[in-house]
Amino acid sequence: MGTGRAFVVGSGPNGLAGAIVLARAGLDVTVFERSAQVGGATRSSEAMRDGLLHDHCSAVHPLAAGSPFFDDFGLESHGLKWRLPAVDCAHPLDDGSAGALYRSIDETAAQLGSDGRMWRRLLAAPSEAFDQLRNDLLRPLVAFPDHPVRLARFGAGALMPASVLARLFDSPRTKALWGGVAAHAYTRLDRPLTSSVGLGILAAGHRHGWPVAEGGSQRIADAMVAALAAEGGTVETGIDIRSFDQVHGADIVLWDTSPTAVLAIMADRLPSRVRRSYERFRYGPAAFKVDFAVEEGVPWRSEAARNAGTVHVGGTFDEIAQAEALVNAGRMPERPFVLVGQQYLADPGRSVGTLKPVWSYAHVPNGYGGDATEAVIAQIERFAPGFRERIIDFVVRRPGDLSAENANFVGGNILTGAKDPKQLVLG
Numbered sequence: 001m002g003t004g005r006a007f008v009v010g011s012g013p014n015g016l017a018g019a020i021v022l023a024r025a026g027l028d029v030t031v032f033e034r035s036a037q038v039g040g041a042t043r044s045s046e047a048m049r050d051g052l053l054h055d056h057c058s059a060v061h062p063l064a065a066g067s068p069f070f071d072d073f074g075l076e077s078h079g080l081k082w083r084l085p086a087v088d089c090a091h092p093l094d095d096g097s098a099g100a101l102y103r104s105i106d107e108t109a110a111q112l113g114s115d116g117r118m119w120r121r122l123l124a125a126p127s128e129a130f131d132q133l134r135n136d137l138l139r140p141l142v143a144f145p146d147h148p149v150r151l152a153r154f155g156a157g158a159l160m161p162a163s164v165l166a167r168l169f170d171s172p173r174t175k176a177l178w179g180g181v182a183a184h185a186y187t188r189l190d191r192p193l194t195s196s197v198g199l200g201i202l203a204a205g206h207r208h209g210w211p212v213a214e215g216g217s218q219r220i221a222d223a224m225v226a227a228l229a230a231e232g233g234t235v236e237t238g239i240d241i242r243s244f245d246q247v248h249g250a251d252i253v254l255w256d257t258s259p260t261a262v263l264a265i266m267a268d269r270l271p272s273r274v275r276r277s278y279e280r281f282r283y284g285p286a287a288f289k290v291d292f293a294v295e296e297g298v299p300w301r302s303e304a305a306r307n308a309g310t311v312h313v314g315g316t317f318d319e320i321a322q323a324e325a326l327v328n329a330g331r332m333p334e335r336p337f338v339l340v341g342q343q344y345l346a347d348p349g350r351s352v353g354t355l356k357p358v359w360s361y362a363h364v365p366n367g368y369g370g371d372a373t374e375a376v377i378a379q380i381e382r383f384a385p386g387f388r389e390r391i392i393d394f395v396v397r398r399p400g401d402l403s404a405e406n407a408n409f410v411g412g413n414i415l416t417g418a419k420d421p422k423q424l425v426l427g
Contacts, residue, residue, distance in 0.1 A: 004251035007032065009241045012040025012408070013058075015256025016224040020073055022252065023231035031228070032239040032247075037218075038225055040256070040406060041414065044216030048395050052357045053350040054291040055217045056405070057414055059341045059359055060310050062088075062201055064220070065208035066131065078226035081214040083346040085309030088210035090302060091177045092383040094315065098302035099177030101202070103209040115174040122168075126199065127206035158196035162189040165198075166317050179320040180312030183337050186284050186363065186415050188328050189321040197419070210309055212343040216350065244269060258408045258416055282423060285327040285363050286399035286412025288336075288372040292358040293393040297342065300384045309346050313338040313379045327365050336362040336372065338379045355392060366411035368399050 004027045008019040011033035023029040037043050041057040048054060064070065065082050089101040102108045105124055109116030162182035166175045166189075182189055182198030213219045225235055239246075244265055247253050255262050259278040267275060300306045314320040314337040323333040341359035344350040350357050362376050373396050381387045397405075399412020408416050417423065 003027065005249065006030075006252040006254065007247045007250040008254045008256060009247065010034075010040060010256030010408070011038040011221065011225075011235055011237075012256050013042055013220060013224065015040070015254065016221065016228060017069060018254045018256065019233050020224065020228050020231060022254070023228055023233035024073075027252065029228070029231075029233035031233065031235040032241055033235060033237045034240045034407070035405075036237050038235055038237060039218055039221030040408065042217040042221045044218035048291060048293055048357075048393055049352060049355070051352040052293055052355060053216050054357050054359055054395075055341070055343065057287075057289075057402075057409075058217050059343060060210050060212055061217075061220075062204040062208060062210045065204075065211045068131075073224075073227045075220075075223040075227060078223040078230075080219055080223035082211035083214045084209045084211050085307065085342070085346040087304050087308040088205055089181070089310040089312060090300075090305040090308035091173075091180045091312045091314075092300060092302045092305045093173060093176060094382070096301040097173055098300075098304045099173045100304035100308065101177065101181075101205060101210070103206060105206050108206070112174050112177075113171055115169045115171050118168050119174070122165075122199065123202055123206055126203040130203045130207040158199050159192060160195045161191055162194040162198055163317075163321055164190075165195045172316055175317040176315065176320070177312075179317035180314060180337075183312070183314065183320050183324055183363070185419050186324075186413075187419050188325050189317075190325075191420060212309060212346050214347050214349070216343075216347075241265065256408075258410055260410055261407055282418040283366055283410045283413040284415055284418040284420075285324075286366050286368055286409075287361040287402060287414045288364045288368065288376070288399065288412070289361040289397040289402065290373055290376045291395045291397075292360065292391055294356050294358045294387070295390045295392055296354050297344075297356040297390075298340070298358060298380065298384045299386045299390065302383070305383065307345065309342055311340040311342065313340055313383060315382075324363065327363050330365045332364060332368060332370060332372070332375075334375070335379060336364060336375055338362045338376055340380060361414075364399065364412070366399070366413055368412065371396075371398075 006022045006027040006029045008015045008031040011031050019029045019031050043056040087100050090098045092098040109119045169175050185194045185197035259281040263278040305311050323337045326333040344356050362372050402409045402412045
C-alpha cells in the first residue's frame, strides 16, 4: 500500500485489527480511543473487588479462537492465551436436566438421545470445514463466497427460521439447547436466517470450542495493541473525536464506531446514498448486565451447568422464542432470556478464594429504563436453588450505562445493529 497516514477512531477489536493491517502495509497509524481503557467491548476490570475479574461485555470467543488474523499477527506471542472449560455451554431445564455442548460433536450427540443423529447431520460437515467457511459466513450476505459449494450446503439450514429448524428435533432438551444458541441473533426466532447465527456459532464451537482469554477479554485488546506497536502504530486514549477537523489530516480514516456516530461527524461529507443508509440504520434489543460475586459459585441442579463456561437460562424453546419476540416488540418479558458466564472455571485466576465472578446479562428492549435485576436473579435461582443466598455483591449496568460507556452500544444494543433479514441484506 505504501506510505501515508491513517487514523482509526475506536479501539475495539475491529478497529485494532484494521489498524494492525494498515500499519503492516506501511502506513503511519494512530488509534484514537475516547475511554481511558482500550478494547471497547473486550475490556475487563476488577471494579467490584480487588482480584475478582469480570469482563465488561465480550466474554466467550468461539469465533475468535483459531482466527487466521490472530495467527498471522502472532497475538499469542503478545500474551494472548485461550482457556477452555470442561463443558462449553449448558442449557438447564426445570426438571433438573440440561442439554450440554462439548467441543466434540460425538460427545454432544451422545447425550442428545435420538436427536444425536440429526445433530451430527447438521453440524459435522460445517464444523469440519469451518476454517474454510468462516470468511464466507462473516462477510456481507451479498458478497460472492470463496467456497460456494460448501456454503450452499450450510445455507440450506441457515436460511431457515430457528423455529422451523427446531422441529427437526424430538426432545425438548435438544430444542432448548438449539434455541439458546440461536437466541444469540437477538431477534425473533421465527424470522428467516435466524438459524444461520446458531449454526455458525455451533460449527465454530465444535471446531475450536468456546474459549475465554486467560486474564480476561482485556488480554485480547492488550495483545492487539502490542501487535500494533510492533508494526509501528500507536494508540492515544482519552481522545473524543467529535469533528472531522480532528482527523482531516489523514490519508485514510477508519471508523470503528456506530453508523450513528459517523453520521453525526461526517453528514455533510458523505455521499447521499451512504448518508441515507446510515440514517435508516436500526438498532436491536439491549442487554441488561448484572455481574455477581458469588460464594462458591452458582449451585446449579445440573452437573453440566456446574461445569459449563456458558449457561443459557431461558427454559424451553417456546419460552425463549416468546421472550425474544417480546423484547423485539419493545416489551419486557417476565422471564427474559439470560446468558450466564462462568469464565473462572477455565481461568481460575479470576476468582478470589471461594468468591467467584459470575457474569450475566438479560435480553431487554432497546433503551429499557427499568430494573431487570430481580428478573435475572429469579431466572438463575429457578435452575439453581440457593443462588440468591450465595450472592455477596453485584453490580448492575443498564442499557443506558452500556451506551454511556461504549457509544457503539446505541440504546444498550451490544450487537451494534438490528440483525433482521432486511438490514442484513440491504443495509
